[in-house]
Amino acid sequence: LAEARVEYRVVTHTVPPRTRLDTIQLARELDAAIDREELVLHYQPKVHVRRQEITSAEALVRWRHPTRGLVMPNDFIPVAEECQLIDRMTLWTIRRAIADQRALATRGHDLRLFINIAGQLLADTAFVREACDLVGGSDAKLGFEITETSVIRDPASAIANLQIFADFGITIAIDDYGAGLSSLAYLKQLPARELKIDKLFVTQLTSSNRDPLIVRSTIDLAHALEMEVVAEGVETHAALALLTVMGCDMVQGFLISRPVVFDSLVQYLEDGRHR
Numbered sequence: 001l002a003e004a005r006v007e008y009r010v011v012t013h014t015v016p017p018r019t020r021l022d023t024i025q026l027a028r029e030l031d032a033a034i035d036r037e038e039l040v041l042h043y044q045p046k047v048h049v050r051r052q053e054i055t056s057a058e059a060l061v062r063w064r065h066p067t068r069g070l071v072m073p074n075d076f077i078p079v080a081e082e083c084q085l086i087d088r089m090t091l092w093t094i095r096r097a098i099a100d101q102r103a104l105a106t107r108g109h110d111l112r113l114f115i116n117i118a119g120q121l122l123a124d125t126a127f128v129r130e131a132c133d134l135v136g137g138s139d140a141k142l143g144f145e146i147t148e149t150s151v152i153r154d155p156a157s158a159i160a161n162l163q164i165f166a167d168f169g170i171t172i173a174i175d176d177y178g179a180g181l182s183s184l185a186y187l188k189q190l191p192a193r194e195l196k197i198d199k200l201f202v203t204q205l206t207s208s209n210r211d212p213l214i215v216r217s218t219i220d221l222a223h224a225l226e227m228e229v230v231a232e233g234v235e236t237h238a239a240l241a242l243l244t245v246m247g248c249d250m251v252q253g254f255l256i257s258r259p260v261v262f263d264s265l266v267q268y269l270e271d272g273r274h275r
């Protein structure tokens with residue numbers, strides 16, 4: 001049976017790529033879905049290791065599709081990026097996160113809520129202006145996660161726009177670090193306060209010889225640049241223990257919590273468990 005499962009998985013990976021028509025259809029549905037409030041944010045807490053408390057959470061978007069069920073971001077974000085819907089979707093996300101952050105603060109949970117920002121938006125002047133309007137009009141504590149590769153296309157405008165966001169009090173985190181090829185000199189130019197180590201390195205931390213060295217030197221490098229380090233994809237107690245010894249500042253992963261709906265996040269904060 002196990003073999004049959006592996007076989008099946010291999011087969012599903014050979015399904016032909018989305019056709020033009022599929023993409024257009026999905027884009028049309030997504031366009032309508034944003035207005036119909038079919039999108040929903042799930043939140044995954046980040047735990048500060050030394051303080052032993054949840055200081056922030058990451059918003060991860062899902063699409064509650066009327067017939068396809070819960071659609072995961074990897075299945076529609078690429079279409080949103082390709083079909084110029086990502087700006088509108090992200091503005092919706094920022095609005096939702098601001099409301100959720102205020103609701104949490106009112107209940108005494110002053111977490112910073114992080115939003116994933118696609119690289120192309122860092123070169124989109126209209127998006128930057130609208131995002132600043134939203135953020136400037138509220139005192140919500142927010143953060144933006146950007147991948148290290150997203151700055152490469154147009155570094156000058158990306159860095160300038162990240163600085164604008166940082167000046168609005170938004171914490172900038174570099175996401176998926178290690179997956180690309182960024183150099184130290186390049187990272188130094190970004191107004192980033194957090195470095196998130198890609199889960200690829202974290203999930204293999206205790207089973208490979210090479211990854212502990214990469215993670216260790218990344219933590220030291222980030223600290224030298226006065227950034228805090230977040231390890232994503234923490235799934236085991238062994239990984240958590242090793243990261244703690246290495247001086248990792250924050251951890252995030254299934255060991256602590258899966259991404260959950262807002263009400264479950266509140267529940268988790270208030271009695272440390274899910275309903």
Ligand code: C2E
Pocket residue numbers: 044059060061072073074077090093115116117118145175176199203232233234235252253254255259
């Ligand atoms: P990401 O930003 O790297 O998010 C981390 C992904 O890893 C999430 O998948 C999360 O559910 C998953 N994850 C969390 N903890 C663990 C763990 O312990 N083990 C493992 N194996 N996985 C873990 P998800 O929610 O499917 O999101 C996938 C990607 O979609 C995200 O990767 C992000 O790049 C993108 N995404 C999600 N929401 C948004 C959004 O609002 N805007 C944009 N532009 N992209 C988004």
Ligand code: CA
Pocket residue numbers: 084085086087088
């Ligand atoms: Ca647009």
Ligand code: CA
Pocket residue numbers: 058116145175
């Ligand atoms: Ca992220």
Ligand code: CA
Pocket residue numbers: 175176196198199232
């Ligand atoms: Ca990541």
